[in-house]
Amino acid sequence: MECNMCKKTTNKCCSRCKLKYYCSKSCQKNDYANHILVCPQRSADILVKGVYRDLIPTNPAVLYEYGFENCMTPLDQTNLFGLYIGLIKIIGCDASQLHSWWENGELPLNIKKAYDDGGYTINADKMISLAKPHLSKHDQAVPFRSLPESKRHVGIFYSIILKGFLPTIELPHWIDFGFCACKVRNIYRAGELSEEVRLQYLYQDLIVEKGCKIDEFHDAYISGTVLDLIKRKCDKTKTSWLSASKIETFGYNQPVKSVYNLKQYILSDSVNMIPAIRVDYGFGNCRTKDEEKQLKNMYKKLIFAPQFDAISLHKACIAGKIFEYVSSILPNDVLRADLLRNPYPLKEY
Known part of the structure; x- marks a missing residue:
């Protein structure tokens, strides 16, 4: 043969x-x-096939085995599917790996490991091929893994954008490059782009049409001025919505408003709660898992509400008025003020 x-x-x-x-x-x-x-083949093969066809699975076994049955909204399913897209197309996991993880009861654990920087960059040399022409001649001549971590982050982000993908919620790029500040919607209307997709298109314009090289983007990333770079390079007709929508980006290892870490934790089942979330948003008040689940579900409902604004929640947090803010968005919900307490505003000494 x-x-x-x-x-x-x-x-x-x-x-x-x-x-x-x-x-x-x-x-x-x-x-x-x-x-x-x-x-x-197996459920894992059907899932992988769906990823390459860009179709969210409908097979009952796939829905059960790979977590889609646990999704509360269509957007939850879309986000989970995006996680598998990154896992399969970018990181390079195949059906056999996925099936083995599921069979051993270690699917969430191994997905998290795959998305950790160590596991992620193992496959970076393979996935960086699209972004390589945007590197300097010097950086093209050395192994990608030998570049500084900040530049690897930018190179991986270029690959994601050039492949036509959005960064999945679990990646640091989702926060650093502003997708965390985009409004989340429950319902998508034909012909209406979400803010995440509009931002994705701006990055495509910056990289492809305006020819922004990785060195220039990296300099802006280090200095925390990526948003200024977009506004300077791209047409004003395409960037005018950024300020109105309160989009903000963050530099490499720059402090991030904990409200964006909260969104990342609430919208993903594989992101761990960091101490800032526990302190700022009331999870430290929870005495049982049920109370923690109740609080998480409340924040999910809040984030999906059309009136929700991340910056307004951030301001309410540092003013010690989360309960008042949530009540204004979810007036018909039974809320527990005792769970929404935090140490703010801090006393002055």
């Missing part, structure tokens, strides 16, 4: 479908994105 890729003679075939032949692991890997679309 002939190798499906290079046409060399071989007797090795796909161990699952027994239909496609490959002379080497390299050829099989190079054909993976095409072959998975026609190779029927």
